[in-house]
Amino acid sequence: MKQYSFTADSVEEILSKISDTMKNRFKPTVGIIFSSVRLGIEELSEGLAQFPIDVFGGSSCGEIMAGADGAKPITEGSVVVSLLDIPPSCYKLKLFKQDEISSFELGKRIGNWGKDQFEDFSFIIMICGLQNDGEQVIKGIFNSAGKTVPVYGGLTGDDGMFKKTYAFTTGDLTTQGAVVLALDNKKVIIDGIAISGWQGLGAEKTVTRSVNNVVYSIDNQPALELYKKYLGVHEKDLPNIGIEYPLLVKRDDGTEVLRAIIGIDGAANSLIFAGSVPEGAKVRFSSSPGFEPIERVKEDVIPLLDKTRDADILLLFNCMARHMALGPMIADEITETQEKWNCPMTGFFCYGEFGKNMAGNFDFYNETFNLVTLKFISD
Amino acid sequence: MLKILKEKLNKLTELSEEDSKEIFDSLKKAEKEYEQLDFKYKRATKEKSVLYSLLQKTSEDYALTFAKLKASEANYREVFNSVNDAIFIHHPITGQIIDANRKAEEMYGYSHDEMSDLDVISISADVCPYDREHAQIKIEKAVEGVPQIFEWLAKDKQGKIFWVEVNLQCAVIGEQASLMAVVRDITERKQAEGALNRRLELEKVLAEVSSLFLSIMNMDEALVSALEKLGIISNADSSYICFFREDGNNIARVHRWSRQPDPYRAEVMKNLSLDLVPHWAEKLRRREEVYIQNSSEVPVEHTRERELIDILNLAGMLLLPLFVGNHFIGFMGFSQYCETRHWNREDISIFRTASEIISSALERKKIEEELSKIQNIESLGILAGGIAHDFNNILTSILGNISLAKIYIDGDITETLDILTQAERACIRAKGLTQQLLTFSRGGAPIKKTGDIGEVLRESATFMLRGSSVRCEFYISPDIWGVEMDEGQISQVVGNLVVNAEQSMPEGGIIWVGAQNYVLKEDHTIPLAPGKYVRVWIKDSGVGISEEHMARIFDPYFTTKKKGSGLGLATAYSIIRKHQGHIMVESRQGQGSTFSFLLPASGKTFRTPVSAEKRGIGGGGKILLMDDDESVRDIGEKMLKRLGYSVECAKDGQEALMVYQSARQTGEPFDIVIMDLTIPGGMGGRETVERLLTLDPYARAVVSSGYSTDPIMSDYKHYGFQAVIPKPYTMNSLKDTLEEMLSGS
Secondary structure, three states, X not given: OOEEEEEEOOHHHHHXXXXXXXXXXXXXXXXEEEEOHHHOHHHHHHHHOOOOOEXXXXXXXXXXXXXXXXXOOEEOOOEEEEEEOOOHHHEEEEEEOOOOOOHHHHHHXXXXXXXXXXXXXXXXXXXXXXXXXXXXXXXXXXXXXXXXXXXXXXXXXXXXXXXXXOEEEOOEEEXXXXXXXXXXXXXXXXXXXXXXXXXEEEEEEEEEEEEXXXXXXXXXXXXXXXXXXXXXXXXXXXXXHHHHOOEEEEOOOOOEEEEOEEEEEOOXXXXXXXXXXXXXXXXXXXXXXXXXXXXXXXHHOHHHHHHXXXXXXXXXXXXXXXXXXXXXXXXXXXXXXXXXXXXXXXXXXXXXXXEEOOOOOEEEEOOOEEEEEEEEOOO | OHHHHHHHHHHHHOOOHHHHHHHHHHHHHHHHHHHHHHHHHHHHHHHHHHHHHHHHHHHHHHHHHHHHHHHHHHHHHHHHHHOOOEEEEXXXXXXXXXXXXXXXXXXXXXXXXXXXXXXXXXXXXXXXXXXXXHHHHHHHHHHOOOOEEEEEEEEOOOOOEEEEEEEEEEXXXXXXXXXXXXXXXXXXXXXXXXXXXXXXXXXXXXXXXXXXXXXXXXXXXXXXXXXXXXHHHOOOOEEEEEEEOOOOOEEEEEEEEEOOOOHHHHHXXXXXXXXXXXXXXXXXXXXXOEEEOOHHHOOOOOHHHHHHHHHHOOOEEEEEEEEEOOEEEEEEEEEEOOOOXXXXXXXXXXXXXHHHHHHHHHHHHHHHHHHXXXXXXXXXXXXXXXXXXXXXXXXHXXXXXXXXXXXXXXXXXXXXXXXXXXXXXXXXXXXXXXHHHHHHHHOOOOOOEEEOHHHHHHHHHHHHOOOOOEEEEEEEOOOOOOEEEOHHHHHHHHHHXXXXXXXXXXXXXXXXXXXXXXXXXXXXXXXXXXXXXXXXXXXXXXXXXXXXXXXXXXXXXXOOOXXXXXXXXXXXHHHHHHOOOEEEEEEOOOOOEEEEEEEEEOOOOOOOOOOHHHHOOOOOOEEEEEOOOHHHHHHHHHHXXXXXXXXXXXXXXHHHHHHHHHHHHOOOOOOEEEEEOOOOXXXXXXXXXXXXXXXXXXXXXXXXXXXOOOHHHHOHXXXXXXXXXXXXXXXXXXXHHHHHHHHOO
8 A cells, every 4th residue: 555644724725735745656545634623614614626636634633743754743734634545445434513403413424434345344433522522423433333343533632722623525515423434344443442541540439410512510510610729720710620530430331431522502501522422320530640642542552563563554533632732742643653654644633533442342432542453454 | 478479489589489488388387377476476466465354353253252242141140049949069970069059058058169069968967869870860861861850868068958949950060961959949849848748747637536436336446446546646645535433523434545455554554543633623524625745844733743743653644624514524645754745736726626526425325225225115115005905994994993882882891991902002002013014115205293202202112121131221301392293203213223122132131212302403424404403312231333334224125133124224314304304323343333313302382192092083974984995994983983973984985975965965964984995896986076166166175095104194175175084093093083173164
């Protein structure tokens, strides 16, 4: 498989570089593009329409590229592009506009579409983060396509503004739906790992009122007030600081998952999380213990490395909270991981991640380093 | 910045590109490190603030939670100690008591600290199956998660054993797997269960005893079996039933069950009498039980009772009276000899019920025996009735002819007269025999008239002893009351008794015959209503009757004589009963017997009859005689003519009615019609009198029959007759009856 990855700072630069690439007898079929909203997603999407490339694109909260010449691992306000010439027979791409359906229904439609494309398939998805409940989306996918279908991807970002995010493809985009890449598992070897490292803090509390991903009260106290009181912050600091201190939610089946705040509703005194927080769930505050999550990533990727050392490309859906919490140190996590595989890595900081945890369970996560490896099998 | 710096460096120092790059890289590295340090510092500052706030709030939460936990612990403790059952928390393997509530301390008598040193076996009775081995089985099952509920024998600090109910289950307390036992004292419940079980056992035995007497094949066997069941359930050393003799005082028969062979006491009981225990006897006669729970509680003044207690070595005793109707026939008893075992009111109530069941069974048995006697007697009825009827007809002819012959004989033919008289008497005796048979046939309803019992005694006794070596002495009160009796039947009774007395004295002797007025008061031994009676006794000094025969002497066919019908005393019994009287016997072997009977006294006076021969012959009137037997018609006609009546005869009812009607029509009606009751193949007396009265409502009819058992004979007026004359009849009886009718009396 041939690929070409680069970073650009403007729409013009991207379009120019793609044009130049195609002149050089490299005929990419797929373009994986993660872009800052500052560049103008609409303009970008329209500009890409001139190329015969299936674009899998999403807005970001920071761009990641490693292993490409001269590329900085982390950039902001830019766009990262990976052009791949993979046989069209091994993938299908579709943009889903939400049309005011529920997150669960969106997931169901994605799952049904996937079943119609391939017998045995995996998904890479980018869901518009602010409008959807990631947990409900993946539940919808499992509901229609089965619980064993691999789902990787992330929630699109908007540079931490929490106002509008995008999923886009060639000549089309959505701010509420998703762009989905379905891969034929017979022709593409896809694997991944989602690693967190956050740990619970403090006493267990109970979510006393919530609706899907909106939490109204915890221990019968207004959720927003409780967060402010316990973190000692002002409303203006939320949701940003809240992202670094997500809730560790204990589910009924005993599993735990982190849920980060992606918005607040001052009038309702409620908090909007990236995924569902069920009423009655036991929750604790959580935090990254120093910079240990970085060390943890370096260790926990080894099993995946052993299986996928010959990957053609790495995709990284890294939680923006990790960037905020780990700061410039996160670059080490990215570069050292990429160096292990020694193949191009492209990715972005997102508002939530879809991937597989250490136990092998596909789910929607927050606060994770979510790495995906792709190996395309030649015909 | 670094770029600018690099350019400036180049300008300043004329460094080589390589050196510049090195410096630049270092600076870049330093910048990166600075950036990282700066971030770390800022993060640390931020985290310090956030985490401090979080920790502080969390501490407050913990403090609040701790306070709540403490309060909860206090509440738990309060609940733990307020529960009315004992609660133990103990180790699932060693059984060591980890905690116990206040109720447990109270129940077992240990302090809380003392409890901590104990295990579950220390507070158990530790006897199989309430021991360590069995406790372990239950503990293991509880540990597996199967709650155990069971009864257990516990032991308190004083060593007292008591019943508890244990609810044992696994519990995680203080994050440690333990066993929690909730224990309830069920002593009261066990006592109630015990009492209920006891009650059920008693009632079961009662049901068994009752079923023994439902269909009694052998009363003695049933009694012994009942005594055994009752003896066992009562925990007595022996149980027994004693029956009195006729005197109601001495013991006649004993049925006894004993846990151990005990011939001495059995023998003592056989010779008991109520005289020996007057205080107990009084209570029993009043239908009260005698319950001695402890022999020491018998009053000192009850000397005889205390003597008996000493003789029998009684520790405790219960006596219950047995009554058949108003007859005190015996008692049932339970005795304890070495050790007193208490009977409560419920036990005594059950035993009393058992005694009543046995009394009812005895009464029923007696009735069945009476019924059997009657049935035995009745079984002869049909045959005897037929024979007697025919026999009576023959005797009527014989007697009638003899009566006439006596009248017709002229001159002083004393010897001939004497012979005829003997023949007449023989007929009377034969009549007596038929009467006996007829009595058997249907019991022979007595045709009663007020009579002089003294006269009957003298005549019958004297007659029976003619030519015997035994003589009679009479003791008849001069002011003896009249008795409503069938003289013929009472004569039978006297005759049978006198014959038996005579036969008991083959070497000769004296028979004492007496009669006296007797007022019967409430007497439990005589089954008659209180009132005025005449008491007759016939006493001999003969061989007496053995005890084993006493109960059977009134049974039909029972006889000890080589040639005896076995009907004499049975007949006497039946006749006296039908007279609403009662016959009794007292006898001891070798000491003679006394038979006595009571007959209800009549309020009327009696009239001594005068022989028709002596009264002279009167008469005048027209008589129609209806009888199917030619010989009876023949002698009857002769006797009536001798009495001065004109007579016509008819052989059946049909002919009688024709003759009667014809006589009316001719203006020469009959004054009286004498009808035979039974006309085989023709219209009998009953139908004839109905038609006669339809024909002539003023007709006067007399019924005559050899069947004295026929209800028409005893209730003739109901059927339309004005008089009755049983066959065979004498001149006197014929004359008296007709004169009475014609005189209108």
